[in-house]
Amino acid sequence: MSEPTREQEREMYRFLVRARALDVELVRWHRQGIIPGFPPSIGHEATQVGAAAAIDTGRDFVFPMYRELALALALGVDMRAYLANHNGDWNGGSFDPVAAHVTPIQAVVGSNGPHAVGWALGQRIDGRDGVALACIGDGGTSQGDTHEAMNFAGVWRLPVVFLVTNNQWAISVPVSQQVAGGSIAARAAGYGFPGVAVDGNDVLAVRAAVTDAVQRARDGGGPTLIESKIYRRGPHATSDDPGRYRTLDDERRDGGEDPVIRYRRSVRERGVIEESDVAEVDAEAARWVEEIRLHLTTLPPRGGEELFTDVYEELTEDLLEQRAAWEESTRA
């Protein structure tokens, strides 16, 4: 696979810093009552930014779960629209999934695997070379849909990359109590396609692994399962209390080096980014995050009539009647 250019490396670094800055602020905003809840992706940044660097949203399609903030950011999704899912403004986010080639945020873990399979099958039927990226967690691999998706993809040798982010925890349950057999990557053998384990804290390693898998899929080589091994460096979501099932000492010991700090060290040591640039990237991220905060805190109230749109292509008689009743109730 091709090595990233210096500019690509700088861009990946900017995405890592932005994603982290936004994540940290989102947890604060939850505590300030600006958003009702949020699943932080702290510790997931390298995996997601590295994977995004291997995806061509001109022809590929990404099927995320609910913890792919850095991935969506690096794929060009407007974070204000993405966060509509987390601030209670619109289920799945309000970005345009067709334009972004990213499906709405998914709440049911594992259910997006079969969607990626169906989309990839469509590519095969249409004679196109797009690749589907399905994002799954270690917990999601316990779901039947994940097995069904991998089996379908294996039987049909479809262009799907299953990116399983193993962050060691499915809310409170450690991977040892979640995944039988000791290895997620090894499961791919049972489906007849390659399984690869990668250090998910190494953005360049993830970029390389996903690039290889995407290229093989594009060339007709079928699916790949990539197990990206990382550590969830915070709670599952803002409602979670990791202190009930692990200690701070556990987190320091098991978490290893922070992926954002690790990449900063790497790009500094290799001269990709100067010390003065580091401060500027941080400042730029802070300004960007503040813009998002202003957006979220100044959103106009939602028009209630949107309740009724887009349930069906046209409003049914029942919905017309119910909308009229709603209108009447707003006048009382």
Place this chain on the structure above:
Amino acid sequence: MTTTLRPAPGDTGSTVEILSVQQALNRALADELDADPRVLVFGEDVGVLGGVFRVTDGLQARFGSDRVFDTPLAESAILGTAVGLAIAGFRPVPEVQFDGFAYPAFDQIVSQVARYRYRSRGRLPMPITLRVPSYGGIRAPELHGESTEAFWAHVAGLKVVSPADAHDAYHLLRASIRSPDPVIFLEPKSRYWQKGPVDLGNSGGADGARIVRPGRHLTILSWGAMVDRSLKAAEVAAEDGVDTEVVDLRWLSPIDTATIVESVGRTRRAVVVHEAARTAGLGAEVATRISERLFDTLRAPVQRVTGYDVPTPSGALEDEQIPSVHRILLGMQRVLEYRRG
């Protein structure tokens, strides 16, 4: 009666053939595959075998295995694959082999298929038609004879339809496949081999309910396999001078309230007949719509003749569960003989 007279788009003039329900469905699939290259038919055994009820017979040979194909055995992934294909711009027509096997796909249907248009603000519609051989009456084993319509009718974003005869099987399936919204298409499997005239070029209207027998004294509201049985009950009652109107609801979501109200408003008595279990069944919905609009008009409370609140029984007890002509007649008698206390 307006729905029986309304011309439908695509109607090309009268061409009547005698077909079984199964043949009519097969013809509808073939005609839609022919008309739209984005239509795909898939599921378990739908390809080489032609479906366990032969509804997809010959389609793979004619349209190729890119358009008509077998899947591995996994209902959730069949529906999930349909979602992905819809995102890719196809019009998927998946099949789950039997009603009870839609349950493993429940999450994909209610959490994904039904919600995708809404959650994507209209950007990702799901023009999926899920065909489900449905209801009992053929002495099939456990979970091969379930009545699932109330589950789907309760879910916003889905449409639910169930034909009662060959003509409607043909036209309702074509209308479903062309629908921009997801349709759960419940095929009454006990009717697969029933033959009847199908006017291929003239649907007579494929939307809303249909008055299949006009009458003056009471209205039976039914759908699927129970329509035929309701017509038989109406014939028996006619011998005693009771003039029964029979309405085939056809669309179970959205329900055509106007036709129900029009009919019951005239007859002032109503019986709902379905083979699904009674509690929270669609009969309750139909009865409520009638009472909301016709409370002062009704001469008797709406009666329900339904299956009992038991798991769908084995073949030996099936006839006890599914409303018989006799039970329908007893229900009719209750509304005809009702006197205010």
